[in-house]
Amino acid sequence: MSADMYQTLPGPVPLRYARLGPSHASRPPVVLLHGFGSDFESGWVRTGWVRALEEAGGEVVGLDLRGHGGSARPHTPDAYLPEVLAGDVARLLDALGVGRADVVGYSMGARLGWEFAARFPGRARRVVLGGFGPSDPFADVDPASPGSGEAPFDRVFRAAVAAPGADPVALTACVRGQMSRPFSPDPAPVGVRLLLVAGERDALAEGMEALAAPGRGDAVVRIPRRDHLTAVSAQAFKRAVRDFLSAESPSFRTS
Amino acid sequence: MAEQTFALPDLGEGLVEATVLEWLVRPGERVERNQPLVELETTKSAVEIPSPCSGTVVRLHASEEETLRVGAALVTFEVDSAAGIVGTVPGGERPTRRVRLRPPAE
Numbered sequence: 028m029s030a031d032m033y034q035t036l037p038g039p040v041p042l043r044y045a046r047l048g049p050s051h052a053s054r055p056p057v058v059l060l061h062g063f064g065s066d067f068e069s070g071w072v073r074t075g076w077v078r079a080l081e082e083a084g085g086e087v088v089g090l091d092l093r094g095h096g097g098s099a100r101p102h103t104p105d106a107y108l109p110e111v112l113a114g115d116v117a118r119l120l121d122a123l124g125v126g127r128a129d130v131v132g133y134s135m136g137a138r139l140g141w142e143f144a145a146r147f148p149g150r151a152r153r154v155v156l157g158g159f160g161p162s163d164p165f166a167d168v169d170p171a172s173p174g175s176g177e178a179p180f181d182r183v184f185r186a187a188v189a190a191p192g193a194d195p196v197a198l199t200a201c202v203r204g205q206m207s208r209p210f211s212p213d214p215a216p217v218g219v220r221l222l223l224v225a226g227e228r229d230a231l232a233e234g235m236e237a238l239a240a241p242g243r244g245d246a247v248v249r250i251p252r253r254d255h256l257t258a259v260s261a262q263a264f265k266r267a268v269r270d271f272l273s274a275e276s277p278s279f280r281t282s
Numbered sequence: 283m284a285e286q287t288f289a290l291p292d293l294g295e296g297l298v299e300a301t302v303l304e305w306l307v308r309p310g311e312r313v314e315r316n317q318p319l320v321e322l323e324t325t326k327s328a329v330e331i332p333s334p335c336s337g338t339v340v341r342l343h344a345s346e347e348e349t350l351r352v353g354a355a356l357v358t359f360e361v362d363s364a365a366g367i368v369g370t371v372p373g374g375e376r377p378t379r380r381v382r383l384r385p386p387a388e
Contacts, residue, residue, distance in 0.1 A: 065327070075318055075330030186326055191295055257303055260321045260328035 033097060036119050040106065043067075043097030044119055047077060048086045055128045055152050056086035057272065058116065062134030062158065063205075064187020064198060066096025070133060074260040083269050088128070090119055092136070093201075100197035107204025113143040117150065126150070129272050133157040133259060134183075134231065135205065144216035155222045155268050158255050160235035165206045173202045179230045179255065212238055221245040222271040224264050226253030246271060287343075287358045288334055290322075290350045297324045301349045307357075311339045319357065337361035 036042040045067060050056065057080055061070030067089035071077055080087050091098040093115060094107060105111070116139065120128055130151050132140030137159030144151035167178035174184035184202065188195045215238075223239055225232030227249045239245035248267040250258050258264060293300060300322040307313050307320075315336045322329045337359040344350050 069327050073327065073329045075321075075332070078316065078318070078330075078332065190326060253303075257321075257323050257328045260303070260330045262304075262306065262318070262321075 035097075036122055038118065040093050040099045040101055040115070042093060042099070042115060042119065043091040045089045046086070046123060047089070048081045049084070050086045051084075054085065056088050056125055058088045058090065058120070058128045058130045060090065060116070060130065060132035060136030060139050061092065061095070062136050063183060063201065064095070064190065064193065065133075066091045068096065070136070070259065076131075076265065079265045079269070083273070085272070088119070088123065088125070090116065092139070094194065094197040100194045102196050102200050104200045104203035104207060107201040109138060109142040109205065109208050110146060111204070112139050113146050116143045117147050120150065127152050129153045129155075131155040131157065131268060132159070134159060134255070138205070138210055141210075141216060144219045145214060148217055151216065151219050153220045153222070153272055154216065155224065155271065156235070156238065157224045157264065158229055158232050158258060159223070159225070160232040161210060161212050161237055162231075162233050163209050164231050165202070165209075168202070168206070170203055170206055173199060183231075183255070215240075220271075222248070222267065224248045224250065224258070224267055226250045226255060226258030226261070228252070228254040229258060231255050284361060285340055285358055286335070286337075286361050287355050289353050290356045291331070292352050293322075293324060293329060295324075295326065297326065297352070299349050299351050300324045300329065302344050302346050303328065304346060305342055307333075307339050307342075309339050309341060313337065313339060313359070331356075333359075335359055335361045 032045045033043050036044055059067065059071045061067055071089055077087055092112060094100045127150055130140040130143060137156035140154045140156060144154050164180045167176060168180050169175055174181050174188065187193060187198055220243060221239060223235045225235055236247050239247050250261045250263045253261050290300060303321040303323045305320050306318045313333045316332045319331050319333045322331060339357060340360050341358040343355040343357060
């Protein structure tokens with residue numbers, strides 16, 4: 028994605044975003060929310076997602092979450108509370124004139140997708156939670172020194188701060204802000220269908236099946252031989268999302 | 283018709299190698315330019331490499347789970363057109379899908 032694809036949403040914490048593909052009256056745009064330590068480019072462009080969604084004819088909105096990519100990087104944990112990040116998504120959609128969107132989030136971006144759908148009823152139509160489950164990813168993480176342990180998230184953190192251009196202070200603040208609000212499946216988003224997808228070797232998505240309500244038309248997909256890192260690019264993930272977002276009937280199921 | 287070999291492109295971010303996660307094409311298969319070719323795993327992330335050309339796949343130079351250095355042969359095609367394919371990933375096809383493998387410098 029070339030740099031001129033990106034635009035900046037002004038505000039106290041300016042955010043970099045991209046809006047791609049044709050808009051449709053009948054189908055909402057897909058908002059892509061990347062995981063911790065990633066950005067739109069790494070999480071969704073290099074992994075082939077934008078190509079796949081554009082081929083399916085959809086409109087895509089990609090956002091660099093605060094603290095990540097080309098967006099501003101506050102250094103205080105309060106700036107990274109899940110509700111603050113969800114507010115960023117709402118603010119971006121407001122600015123774009125998008126009332127209702129489909130949301131695809133991965134890992135921390137999935138947590139954010141849930142938060143957005145729960146806090147802004149009616150703004151999310153369908154929500155895909157990738158690489159995410161109800162168990163606390165920070166359970167064994169030391170808030171004073173994230174990355175120092177051997178929990179799966181410690182490894183994610185170490186890879187994130189080692190990346191060129193990363194801001195370790197902002198990333199640490201982000202972890203602390205997220206840790207201060209442990210995920211609760213209650214209250215669940217209302218009026219939204221969920222698709223849960225993860226690699227079958229993804230420890231961070233343990234127990235994700237419990238978040239699905241089959242009566243509501245939710246669906247669950249496990250990707251063979253993939254883990255938290257490698258499930259992102261999987262063709263089975265992309266197919267599941269395309270089917271889920273385009274299905275008309277609430278009886279959509281997949282295995 | 284000519285055979286052209288496509289090398290593992292520079293993946294940016296100082297990455298020097300990548301491991302084949304899954305081939306998305308097979309020898310003998312017809313591919314279109316920009317069609318997903320292979321998924322790779324680096325130390326940092328997963329990456330999908332699109333086909334740099336339209337043509338027929340002649341040979342895959344690495345098996346799944348094999349690690350390749352940047353610049354090593356990845357796949358050989360019999361191509362329709364020889365325009366700009368050796369060792370590079372095309373930069374801009376259509377204005378709506380300019381894909382660059384190296385992220386912007388921070």
